[in-house]
Amino acid sequence: MRFSSLSAELDAITKEFDYGIVPGSATVFVRDEVNNIGRLDLTLLEGVMIVVEVTDQGYRVTSCSPLCNVDPALSTAQNVQAHLEHNFETMENLLMTISPMFRERFQQALYDKLQSVQSQQLEPSSGKQQQQQQQNDTMTAPHSFDEWIN
Numbered sequence: 001m002r003f004s005s006l007s008a009e010l011d012a013i014t015k016e017f018d019y020g021i022v023p024g025s026a027t028v029f030v031r032d033e034v035n036n037i038g039r040l041d042l043t044l045l046e047g048v049m050i051v052v053e054v055t056d057q058g059y060r061v062t063s064c065s066p067l068c069n070v071d072p073a074l075s076t077a078q079n080v081q082a083h084l085e086h087n088f089e090t091m092e093n094l095l096m097t098i099s100p101m102f103r104e105r106f107q108q109a110l111y112d113k114l115q116s117v118q119s120q121q122l123e124p125s126s127g128k129q130q131q132q133q134q135q136n137d138t139m140t141a142p143h144s145f146d147e148w149i150n
Contacts, residue, residue, distance in 0.1 A: 002090075007031060009054060010038045013091055019109060020095060020102035021045060045101035047073035050080060052094070058087040059094045076100070 002009060014026040022043040030039035038054040039062070047067045053060050064080040066073040080098045088094035095102040 006033055006036055006038050006054065010040060013040060013052075013054070017042075017091065017095065017102075020099070020105040025049075043067070044076060044080075044095075044099045045105075046076035046099060048076045048080060048099075050098070052091075054091075058089050059091050060085055060087050061094065061098065072100070 002012070010028045010031060014028060017026065018024065022045060025043035026040055027042070028038060028040045030037065032038065036056055039051060040054070041049055041051045043049045049065045049067060050061050051063045053062050061080055061084055064077055064084070066077040076099060083094075083098055088097065092106065096106055
């Protein structure tokens with residue numbers, strides 16, 4: 001878990017992953033601080049509802065149910081069933097493994113974030129480059145009227 005308490009971890013899960021699951025679908029229904037076990041259900045963008053168990057051991061899907069009888073729900077449900085009871089170190093890893101649409105959205109969000117960081121880094125350096133170019137222009141500019149007209 002990333003947070004010091006189970007409650008904080010569960011609360012974070014219900015908010016942080018809306019970009020890659022059906023927004024607002026993550027709902028905590030077990031919050032057992034004594035045994036340090038939490039359970040929540042959420043709906044994948046492919047139309048599969050899953051139940052996730054959160055413990056000190058990690059994150060795992062304990063059940064899944066396709067919400068319709070068409071692809072991609074059926075193929076995603078088969079993929080989820082192949083990973084039932086498998087522990088994952090992070091919620092991101094779990095969702096990327098079982099949901100192709102989550103993986104696409106995660107990768108796009110990561111790419112967008114990296115682009116933002118890169119553009120922020122380039123802005124100050126482009127300002128420095130402009131200042132340096134102005135200094136170079138000043139140094140190579142003619143120093144007298146005679147040099148300027150020739």
